[in-house]
Amino acid sequence: MRLLLNKIVLLLSTVSALIGLAFLAWILFTLVGKGLSSLHFSLFLNDLIDGGLRNLIVGQFIMAGIASLIGIPLGMMAGIYLQEYGSGRYVRLIRDLSDIMMSAPSIVIGAFVYAIVVVPMHGTSGIAGSIALSIMMIPIVINTTDNMLSLVPRELREAGIALGASKYRVILDIIIKAAKVGIMTGLLLSFARIIGETAPLLFTSETSNYFSVDLTEAYPSLTVSIYALANDPTSSSRDLAWAASFILTMMVLMINLLGRYITRKKG
Amino acid sequence: MEKLFKTVSFMSATLVMILLASIFISLFNSAKPAIEEFGFGFIAGKEWGVEVPIENPVSTVVATTAEKKVEVKPAENDNSLESMLGGGNDDIPMRTIFGGFIPIVGTLLSTLIAMAFALPIAMGIAVFLAEIAPKQISNVVGIAIELLAAIPSIIFGMWGLFYFAPIVQSFVGGYQVSLLTAGLVLGVMILPFMAAITRDSMRTTPDVLKESAYALGATKFEVIKDIIFPYSKAGIIGSVILALGRALGETMAVAFLIGSVFSLPSSINSPTVSIPVAMANSFGEATGMKTSALFYLAFLLFIISFAVISIAKFYFLRKDK
Amino acid sequence: MPIMSIEDFSFTYASAPARSLSNINLPIQKNCITSLIGPSGCGKSTLLRSLNRMHDLYPNNEYEGKLMLLNQENNEMENILDIKRENEFIELRQRVGMIFQKPTPFPMSIFDNVAYGLRISGIKNKTELKDRVEDALKGSALFGEVSDRMNKSAMGLSGGQQQRLCIARAVALKPELLLFDEPTSALDPISTAAIEELIVELKKDISIAIVTHNMQQASRISDYTAFMYLGDLVEYGETEQIFLNPREKKTEDYITGRFG
Numbered sequence: 126m127r128l129l130l131n132k133i134v135l136l137l138s139t140v141s142a143l144i145g146l147a148f149l150a151w152i153l154f155t156l157v158g159k160g161l162s163s164l165h166f167s168l169f170l171n172d173l174i175d176g177g178l179r180n181l182i183v184g185q186f187i188m189a190g191i192a193s194l195i196g197i198p199l200g201m202m203a204g205i206y207l208q209e210y211g212s213g214r215y216v217r218l219i220r221d222l223s224d225i226m227m228s229a230p231s232i233v234i235g236a237f238v239y240a241i242v243v244v245p246m247h248g249t250s251g252i253a254g255s256i257a258l259s260i261m262m263i264p265i266v267i268n269t270t271d272n273m274l275s276l277v278p279r280e281l282r283e284a285g286i287a288l289g290a291s292k293y294r295v296i297l298d299i300i301i302k303a304a305k306v307g308i309m310t311g312l313l314l315s316f317a318r319i320i321g322e323t324a325p326l327l328f329t330s331e332t333s334n335y336f337s338v339d340l341t342e343a344y345p346s347l348t349v350s351i352y353a354l355a356n357d358p359t360s361s362s363r364d365l366a367w368a369a370s371f372i373l374t375m376m377v378l379m380i381n382l383l384g385r386y387i388t389r390k391k392g
Numbered sequence: 393m394e395k396l397f398k399t400v401s402f403m404s405a406t407l408v409m410i411l412l413a414s415i416f417i418s419l420f421n422s423a424k425p426a427i428e429e430f431g432f433g434f435i436a437g438k439e440w441g442v443e444v445p446i447e448n449p450v451s452t453v454v455a456t457t458a459e460k461k462v463e464v465k466p467a468e469n470d471n472s473l474e475s476m477l478g479g480g481n482d483d484i485p486m487r488t489i490f491g492g493f494i495p496i497v498g499t500l501l502s503t504l505i506a507m508a509f510a511l512p513i514a515m516g517i518a519v520f521l522a523e524i525a526p527k528q529i530s531n532v533v534g535i536a537i538e539l540l541a542a543i544p545s546i547i548f549g550m551w552g553l554f555y556f557a558p559i560v561q562s563f564v565g566g567y568q569v570s571l572l573t574a575g576l577v578l579g580v581m582i583l584p585f586m587a588a589i590t591r592d593s594m595r596t597t598p599d600v601l602k603e604s605a606y607a608l609g610a611t612k613f614e615v616i617k618d619i620i621f622p623y624s625k626a627g628i629i630g631s632v633i634l635a636l637g638r639a640l641g642e643t644m645a646v647a648f649l650i651g652s653v654f655s656l657p658s659s660i661n662s663p664t665v666s667i668p669v670a671m672a673n674s675f676g677e678a679t680g681m682k683t684s685a686l687f688y689l690a691f692l693l694f695i696i697s698f699a700v701i702s703i704a705k706f707y708f709l710r711k712d713k
Numbered sequence: 714m715p716i717m718s719i720e721d722f723s724f725t726y727a728s729a730p731a732r733s734l735s736n737i738n739l740p741i742q743k744n745c746i747t748s749l750i751g752p753s754g755c756g757k758s759t760l761l762r763s764l765n766r767m768h769d770l771y772p773n774n775e776y777e778g779k780l781m782l783l784n785q786e787n788n789e790m791e792n793i794l795d796i797k798r799e800n801e802f803i804e805l806r807q808r809v810g811m812i813f814q815k816p817t818p819f820p821m822s823i824f825d826n827v828a829y830g831l832r833i834s835g836i837k838n839k840t841e842l843k844d845r846v847e848d849a850l851k852g853s854a855l856f857g858e859v860s861d862r863m864n865k866s867a868m869g870l871s872g873g874q875q876q877r878l879c880i881a882r883a884v885a886l887k888p889e890l891l892l893f894d895e896p897t898s899a900l901d902p903i904s905t906a907a908i909e910e911l912i913v914e915l916k917k918d919i920s921i922a923i924v925t926h927n928m929q930q931a932s933r934i935s936d937y938t939a940f941m942y943l944g945d946l947v948e949y950g951e952t953e954q955i956f957l958n959p960r961e962k963k964t965e966d967y968i969t970g971r972f973g
Contacts, residue, residue, distance in 0.1 A: 131611035135524055141516025142525070142533055145587060148580050149540040152551050202404035210398055211405065212772065221705065223408045228634065228701045229694065230641020232668040233415070236690040239675070240418040260411060267408065283767060284817035284879065288830035288886065289807035291799060293397035298829070303820040314542075321544030324643035324668065328675045348546055355550050355648070370547050381542045385535065394799055 160371020163364035168372075173334040173350060176361075178369050180336040184251070184345030185373075188330060189320040191255035191340075196262030196319075197312060203263070204270025209282075209296055220271065227264035234260050235325040243329055251337070251344030254330025258319045265318060269311025273304040306387060313384035321377045323348035347373055419694055422687035426490060429681065434688055437491015440654040441682060445484040490685035492667075492692065494654050498571065499666040499693070501657070502646060503639045505575025510583040511632065517583075518590035518628075523616055534591070541584035549648035552577030557649060566661025567651070574650035574666075581645045586635035593627030594620050630708030637700040641693060643668035667693045715740035716890055716920040717764065718790060720779040724756075724763055727773035733759050736778070737946045739939055741890065743783070746912065746921045748935035748952070750928060752967065755941040757924045761892050764922065765809040766793060766802065782809070785889060807834055810883035811892045815899045816875035818867035823859050826867045826878055830886045849885035853877045854911055873904025880911060884919070891915065893923040897930065909934050928968060932956045940964045 171177025203223070207216050238257040243249055277300050285295035301308070323346075326332075332349040333342070347369055354366035420427075430437060517537060521530050557573040564572065597620045605615045621628070651663025652673045667689045675686055717740070724734040734756045741747050741764075749757040759768075768774040781790035782805075793805055807830070819826050827846040836842055846863075850856035855877045859870070867878055876896060883891060893912065897905040912921060913934050925931050931938055931952065938955040940948045940963070948955060948964045959965045966972055 127611055127614070131613040134519075134613040134616070138516040138519040138524055141513045142520040144513055145517045145537055145540065145583060146533065148583070149536055151555070152540075152543065152547065155551050155555055156547065199404045199407060202401040203408060206398075206401035206405040210401055216405075219405045219408050222412050224705050225698060225701050226408060226412055228637050228641075228697065229415070230643070230668060230697055232641065232643045232671050233419070233690050233694045233697075236422075236671060236675070236687060237415045237418055240422045240687070241414065263411070264408065267405075278815070278817070280813045280815055280817045281819065283770065283811070284813055285819070285829075286770060287765060287767065287806055287811035287813075288833070288882065289803045289805075290830070290833045291394045291803060293394050294833055296397075298833075299819045305820070317542060321542075321546070323544070323546045324672060327643075327672050331676070348544065351546055351550070352644070352647070355553070366550065370550055374543055374547055377542055377544060378539055381539060 156367070156371050156374055159364075159367035160374075163368035164371060165368075168365075168368055172336045173345065176365070178347065178350075178365070178372065180334070180345040181332070181347040181350050181369065182372065184330075184333070184337065185320060185347040187340075188251055188254045188326070188344060188346065189258055189316060191251075192258035192262055192319055193312075193316055195255070195259035196315075197266055199259075200263045200266025201270045201308075204267045204274060205296060207267070207271045208274035209292070209300070223264040223267045226260075227268060230324075231261060231322055232324040232327075235327055235329055238325070238329045246341070249329060249331040249343045251330055251340035251342070254326045254344055254346065255340070257325035257329045258322060261322060261325060262315050262319050265315040266312065269315065270304075270308060273307035273311060274300060276307065277303045310384040310388045313380050313387070317377045317380040317384070320380070321348065321373060323352055327352070415694065419687055419691040423684055423691045425681060426684035426688040430490065430685075430688070434490070434492050434685075435496060435692070436493055437489065438493045438656070439489050439491050440494060440685075441488055441490060443486045443488050446487050488681060490682065490688075492685075492689050494656055495665050495667045495670045495689055496692070497656065498650060498664040499640060499668070501571055501664075502575040502578055502650060502666055503636060505572060505660075506578035506582060506639045507632075507636060509576055509579030510586055510635070514583050514586035514590060514632075514635070515628075517587035518594055519616055521587070521591045522594040523612065523620065534588070537584045538588055541588060544644075545581055545642060546644040548577055548581045548645040552580070552645065553648040556580070561661075564661055566659065567663055569649050569651040569663050570661040571650065571657045571664055572660045574646045577645050577649055578639050578642055581642065582635045582639050585638060586631060589631040589634060590628050593624045593631055596627060597623045626708045630704045633700060633704035633708065637697050637704065640700065641668060641697050643672050647672050714743050714783075716743040716783045717741040717922075718779075718781040719760075719764075720781060722760075722763070722776070722778035722780060724759055724768070724777070725775040726759075726768075727771065727775075732944060734763075734944045737941075739946055739949055741920060741922050742937060743920050744916055744918075745936040746916050746923060746934055747937040747939065748931035749922065749924045749939050749941060750926070750931050750967075751941035751947075752972065753926065754943075756944040757941050758894055760941070761894055761922060761924045762811075764793075764890070764892055765806050765811055766796065767811065769802070783889070807886050808888055809890045809892065810886060810888035812876070812879055812883060812894065812896045814895045816872055816879055818870065818875045818878055820868065821866070822864045823867045823870070823878065824863040827882050827885050830882060834886065845885055846881075849881040850878075852884050852915070853881035854907065854914075855881055871904070873900050873907060876900060876904065876908055877911065880908070880915075884915065888919060890920045890922065893921065893925075895924055895926060898926065905930075928956075940967060942967070 168178045170179060172180035207220055234257055238253050242253040242256055246253065281299060281303060282295055285299045326346045326349050330344040330346050332346040332353065333344055337344055351366050351369045351373065354362045354369065357363065426434065521534050525533060552573065556577055557568040560573050560576060561568045601619050601623060602615050605619045646666055647669045650666055650669050652665050652669055653663045654665055657664040671686050671690060678686055719737050719739040722734065722737040723732050725732045737760060749760060751757050762768055763776065764780060776794050780793045782793050784791050796802055796805055819829060824846055827849050828842050831842055831845055847856060850859065855874060858874060867875065870878060897908050900908065909930065912923065915921060923935065935952045938950065938952045939946055940955060942963055948959060948961045955964060956968060959968060
C-alpha cells in the first residue's frame with residue numbers, strides 16, 4: 126500500500142513535468158510554425174509602414190539599450206552599496222524595497238512614468254519608454270549585484286585592503302572581477318527580461334510605423350506593435366505579428382541561453 | 393575619490409526608496425480627483441463610465457460607455473434608446489461615474505483560476521525536479537522550465553488566444569475570450585515561475601535529514617511529505633504567494649483573452665475585465681475623470697500587490713535568519 | 714630592537730559586550746619572527762589584525778592603548794592608532810602587509826596579482842613593474858614554477874602556490890612588517906614546509922609576526938613566542954625559553970597539550 130501510494134505520487138509528479146514541457150513545446154512549435162512561415166528576409170529591411178519590422182526591432186533595442194545605460198550603473202552602484210558600504214537597518218530596508226519593486230506590476234510602472242514623464246512632455250516618447258524599462262531593470266540589477274558580491278569571500282576584500290588599496294579600488298579591481306561571471310549573467314537575464322516587456326511601453330513609448338531616432342516622440346516598439354497587429358482583423362497583420370513574436374522570443378531565449386552558457390563555461 | 397564613489401553608491405541605493413515613494417505619491421495624486429469624487433465606494437461601484445444625473449446618482453442609471461463595446465444592462469434597456477439618441481436629458485446636469493468593482497473582481501477571479509490550475513502542476517514539477525528526476529534530466533528539464541518562464545507574456549497571450557482558447561472552448565463551450573481562458577493562460581504563464589522557485593525552496597532541505605528518513609525505511613513519497621514539505625514549508629508558501637502577486641499584476645497574457653468588457657461575468661466562460669487590462673486598453677484614449685479613475689485602479693493594484701509581495705517576502709521568505 | 718611595540722593595548726569588538734584583548738604589552742622584534750600562540754578564541758588573530766588596523770573595515774570596533782610602529786627614516790616610534798585619514802591607512806597597509814589563512818589570489822593573471830599593489834602605489838613604468846614582480850616571485854620561491862605562465866589566471870595555481878603568490882604580492886611592496894594569520898592551516902604538509910622555509914628566508918629583510926595554532930610550527934620557525942589566553946598575554950619570551958622552560962603554569966599546560 127505504501128509502495129503503491131509512493132508509485133502513484135511519483136507518477137503524478139512526473140506527469141506534471143511532462144505537462145510543463147508539453148506547454149513549452151506547444152508554444153515553441155506554434156511560434157516556429159507560424160513565425161517561420163511568415164518570416165521573410167525583407168522584414169528586416171523594411172519598416173512597419175512598408176510591411177516590415179526593421180524600425181520596431183531597432184526601436185525596441187534602442188529603448189532597452191538606453192534603459193540598460195541608465196539601469197545598470199545605478200543598479201550596480203546600489204548593489205555595491207548594499208553589500209560593501211551600508212550596514213544594518215538601512216540596507217535591509219533598501220533590499221526589501223528593491224525586492225518589492227522587482228515584483229511590482231509592470232503596467233503600474235507604465236502608469237507612473239505616464240504621470241511623471243508623458244504628461245509633462247505632452248506626449249508619448251522613446252525617452253518615457255526607456256525610463257519605464259530602466260525602472261523595471263534597476264531592482265533586478267540590484268538583486269543580481271547584491272547576491273553575486275555576497276559570494277565573494279571576505280578574505281579577498283581584506284587582502285586587497287591589506288595591500289594598501291583604497292576601498293573603491295578593491296571593489297572595482299578585485300571584487301567586481303571576482304563576481305564578474307555571475308553579474309554578467311544577471312545583466313543579460315535582466316536585459317532579456319526588459320526587451321520582451323509590453324505593458325510598461327503601452328502608454329509611455331506607444332509605437333510608431335516609422336523608423337525614428339528622435340526619442341522625444343512616439344517610438345517604434347516591437348512588443349506594442351505585436352499587440353496592435355495581433356488584434357487587427359486582417360490576416361496579413363496577424364502573420365506579421367507572428368513573425369514579430371517569433372523574432373522577439375528567439376531574441377529573448379538567445380540572450381537567456383547566452384547568459385547560462387557564460388555561467389556554465391566560466392563558473 | 394573614495395568619498396565620491398561611496399556617496400554615489402549610497403545615492404543609488406536611496407534612489408530605490410525615492411522611486412517607490414514617487415510611484416506611490418504620483419499614482420495617488422493622479423488618482424486624487426477620482427478618489428475625492430467616488431471615495432471608498434469606488435471599490436464596490438459596478439458602473440464604469442456611466443452618466444447619471446447629479447441630483448439622483450443611483451436610481452436612473454443610463455448606460456453608454458466610452459468603451460469599444462457598449463454594455464447595456466437588460467434592466468436599463470427601456471431608457472437606452474432615448475439616451476443614445478439624445479445623450480440623456482439635457483435639462484438635468486449629468487456626471488459620469490466610475491466604479492472599480494468589475495475589474496477588481498475580474499482580477500481576483502482570473503488570478504484564482506490561474507492559481508487553481510497552476511498550483512498542483514507546479515508542485516508536481518517542483519517535486520519532480522528536486523527529488524525524482526536523475527540529476528541530468530533534472531538539469532535539462534529545469535532549464536526548459538526556466539526558459540518557459542522567460543518567454544515574454546505577450547507571447548502567452550497570443551498563443552492563448554489563437555491556439556489554446558479554441559480548444560478550451562470546444563470542451564466547455566461559452567466564449568473564446570472569457571474569464572476561464574484568461575485564467576488558464578495566466579496559469580500556464582505563472583506555472584514555470586512557481587515551479588522554479590518552489591524547487592529552489594525544496595532544495596534547501598539538508599541531505600542529512602532526507603538520508604536519515606530513508607535510513608528508517610521511508611519511501612520517497614514519505615520523505616517528500618514528512619521531511620521536505622515540512623522543512624521547506626515557509627519557502628514553498630512564499631513562492632506560491634510570489635506567483636500569486638505576479639498573476640495579479642499581469643497584463644499581456646490576460647489582455648488578449650479576458651475580453652475587456654466592463655460587466656460582471658455571468659458564468660466562468662463569459663468575458664469581463666481585469667485592472668491591468670482595463671489600464672492597457674483604456675489608458676491611451678482616456679481623458680479627465682476616466683484617466684483619474686484608471687489611476688485609482690492602478691493605485692489599488694499597486695497597494696494590493698505591495699501587500700501580497702510583502703507578506704511573501706517578509707513573512708515567509710526572510711533571507712536573513 | 715623592536716619594529717613595533719604594543720603598549721597597554723586593549724580591543725573591543727563592536728558586537729561584543731566585553732574586551733576581547735586587555736592590556737597587552739608586547740614587542741615585535743626587527744628582522745625576527747614572533748609567533749603568537751594560544752587556544753582558539755584567545756585573541757591572537759584579533760591582536761594580529763590590529764597591527765595593520767584591519768578592524769577598521771568594520772564599524773564601531775574600539776582600540777585602546779598604543780601601537781607604536783618604528784619609522785625607519787627618523788628612527789622614531791609612531792602610534793598607528795592616531796591614524797585617521799584614508800591616505801595614512803593606505804600607507805600603513807603598504808608598510809605592514811598581511812597574509813591570510815586561506816590563499817586570496819585576485820581574479821586576474823599571476824603577473825597582475827603581484828603587480829597589483831605596485832600599480833596602486835603609483836608605479837606605472839613597465840620595466841620597473843616587471844623587475845619588481847620577478848624579484849618578488851623569486852623571493853617567494855615561485856618564479857621557477859610560474860615564469861612560463863605569468864599571464865595565466867592565478868586561479869589555476871595549486872593551494873600552496875597561491876599562498877606563495879600572495880606572499881609575493883605582499884613582498885613586492887617591500888613592507889617593513891609582514892603579518893601571517895595562520896598561513897598554512899589550509900595547506901598540505903609539503904606546501905606548509907615550503908611556506909615555512911620561505912618565511913624564514915624572508916626575515917632577512919622583513920620583520921614577521923605569525924599567528925599559528927600549530928605549536929611545532931611556532932617552535933620550528935620563530936625567534937620569539939607570545940602565549941595568549943582569553944584575551945590576555947600570559948607569557949612572552951625567546952621561543953626556546955617558552956617551549957623548554959615556561960615560567961607560567963598555563964603556558965606549560967598548553968604547550969604540553971593539557972588543554973587547547
